[in-house]
Amino acid sequence: MKKVIYITGIAILILLQQCKRDDRLDHIDPNAPAPAQVSSVKSQSTAGGAILTYKIPSDPNLSYVKAVYEIQPGVFREGKSSFYTDTLKLEGFGDTREYNVKLYSVGKNEKASEPLDVKITPLTPPVLVAFDDLSIEAGFGGVKIRFKNKLEANMAIVLEADTVGNGVLLPIQTFYTKTPAGIFSARGLSSTEKKFSVYLRDRWNNKSPALVKSLVPLFEQKVPKPFTAVKLPTDEYEPVEGQYPMERMWDGLVDQGIFASRHGTVLPQWFTVDLGRKVIFSRMKMHQRAPDYTYTGSNVKAFEIYGSNNPNSDGSFGNWKLLGSFKSYKPSGLPMGKVTAEDINYGFTQGEDFEFEDMTEAYRFIRFKTLETYGGGGQITISELSFWGKL
Known part of the structure; x- marks a missing residue:
C-alpha cells in the first residue's frame, strides 16, 4: 500500500513540473484589428464636464473606450471606461464653451480605432x-x-x-x-x-x-500666558493621569502635551480658567490632540464659553454670562476616521479659531463647557487654548 502511494506521489510531482514548463496561455492576438467605433453617442452636460453614453461594438477584442480632450490650451486629459459599461465621465473643464472630444475603442492588444468626434458643452464649473x-x-x-x-x-x-x-x-x-x-x-x-x-x-x-x-484688519492683542486653573466644586478638572493636567492647555507647547479629563466622565462638563486680567474678547484658538487623533475620540466637537468677573464659589452658573456657542469645523468634510493633511493642519497645527460676536464687556474668568466630543464619549482632550481681544 505504501508503495502505491509513493508511486502516485511521484507521478503527481512529474505532472506539476511539466505544467510549470508549459508556455503561458496568452489570449491576446497581436494581429487582431482595432475594434469598431462606439455608436449612438449621447452627451449629458454636468458642472465642469459631461457624461457620455454610447453603444459598445460587438467585438471580442474590445478592452476599453477612451476619451481624449483638451481642458485648457495645451492641457489634455484622458478618460477610460471598460467594455463592461457604456458610460464615460468627463471632467476638468473651466468654462461653458463647446469642446471637442475624441472617442476611441481600444482592443486588448492596445490597437485603437479611428477617433469619433463628439461635441460637449459643460455647465458652469x-x-x-x-x-x-x-x-x-x-x-x-x-x-x-x-x-x-x-x-x-x-x-x-x-x-x-x-x-x-x-x-x-x-x-x-x-x-x-x-x-x-x-x-x-x-x-x-x-x-x-x-x-x-x-x-x-x-x-x-x-x-x-x-x-x-x-x-483694515481689526486691532487685537493676544492675552499673555500662563493662565491659572480655578477648581470649583462642579468643575471637571482632574486629569486622567498626572501628566495631563489643565496647565498643559496654556504652556505654549502644542505638540508636547494635552489636558485630558478622567475616563468615565459625562457630558456636559466644564472647567474654569483665570486669565489674570479683564479682556474684551475678539476670538479664541483651540488646538486638538496630536495628528493621529485629530477629529476623532475625545477632541471637543461642540462647546460653549462663559465669562464672569465674580464666579460663585459653589460652582453654579449664577454669575456667568454665555459669550458664545461654537462647533468644530473639519475642512475636508470627510466622515469620522478619515482626515486629510489639510484637516490636521487646520485642527491641530494651526488650531481652530472661534470668534466672539459683538463683545463690549470685559471678563477675567472663562468657563469652557463641552457639549459634544468627536467620539461621543465623556472624556475631553485639548492641546492648547489661546485668547485674543482688548486687554
Missing part, C-alpha cells in the same frame, strides 16, 4: 458657481472669508495681499475644502489698510475671477 457666494471682510488681526460650495467640490481658496504697500499682491494663505459652506480667517496682520484678493482654484487649475478689496 464649480469654481464659478461658488464664486457667486464668495466674500471677504475685515476680521480681528486679519480678514475673514465666507464661502458656499453648493456642489461640494474639492477646491482651494487662495488669499493674496499687498502686505508691504508696493502694489504687488502675493499669496499669504491657501485653504482647502469640499464642505458646502464655511468661514476661513487669516491672522497675524497689522491694523493698517491693505489690498486683499481672494479667488477659487480647482484640482485642474481652473480659477475663478479674483475678488479684490482694500480692508
Whole structure:
C-alpha cells in the first residue's frame, strides 16, 4: 500500500513540473484589428464636464473606450471606461464653451480605432458657481472669508495681499475644502489698510475671477500666558493621569502635551480658567490632540464659553454670562476616521479659531463647557487654548 502511494506521489510531482514548463496561455492576438467605433453617442452636460453614453461594438477584442480632450490650451486629459459599461465621465473643464472630444475603442492588444468626434458643452464649473457666494471682510488681526460650495467640490481658496504697500499682491494663505459652506480667517496682520484678493482654484487649475478689496484688519492683542486653573466644586478638572493636567492647555507647547479629563466622565462638563486680567474678547484658538487623533475620540466637537468677573464659589452658573456657542469645523468634510493633511493642519497645527460676536464687556474668568466630543464619549482632550481681544 505504501508503495502505491509513493508511486502516485511521484507521478503527481512529474505532472506539476511539466505544467510549470508549459508556455503561458496568452489570449491576446497581436494581429487582431482595432475594434469598431462606439455608436449612438449621447452627451449629458454636468458642472465642469459631461457624461457620455454610447453603444459598445460587438467585438471580442474590445478592452476599453477612451476619451481624449483638451481642458485648457495645451492641457489634455484622458478618460477610460471598460467594455463592461457604456458610460464615460468627463471632467476638468473651466468654462461653458463647446469642446471637442475624441472617442476611441481600444482592443486588448492596445490597437485603437479611428477617433469619433463628439461635441460637449459643460455647465458652469464649480469654481464659478461658488464664486457667486464668495466674500471677504475685515476680521480681528486679519480678514475673514465666507464661502458656499453648493456642489461640494474639492477646491482651494487662495488669499493674496499687498502686505508691504508696493502694489504687488502675493499669496499669504491657501485653504482647502469640499464642505458646502464655511468661514476661513487669516491672522497675524497689522491694523493698517491693505489690498486683499481672494479667488477659487480647482484640482485642474481652473480659477475663478479674483475678488479684490482694500480692508483694515481689526486691532487685537493676544492675552499673555500662563493662565491659572480655578477648581470649583462642579468643575471637571482632574486629569486622567498626572501628566495631563489643565496647565498643559496654556504652556505654549502644542505638540508636547494635552489636558485630558478622567475616563468615565459625562457630558456636559466644564472647567474654569483665570486669565489674570479683564479682556474684551475678539476670538479664541483651540488646538486638538496630536495628528493621529485629530477629529476623532475625545477632541471637543461642540462647546460653549462663559465669562464672569465674580464666579460663585459653589460652582453654579449664577454669575456667568454665555459669550458664545461654537462647533468644530473639519475642512475636508470627510466622515469620522478619515482626515486629510489639510484637516490636521487646520485642527491641530494651526488650531481652530472661534470668534466672539459683538463683545463690549470685559471678563477675567472663562468657563469652557463641552457639549459634544468627536467620539461621543465623556472624556475631553485639548492641546492648547489661546485668547485674543482688548486687554
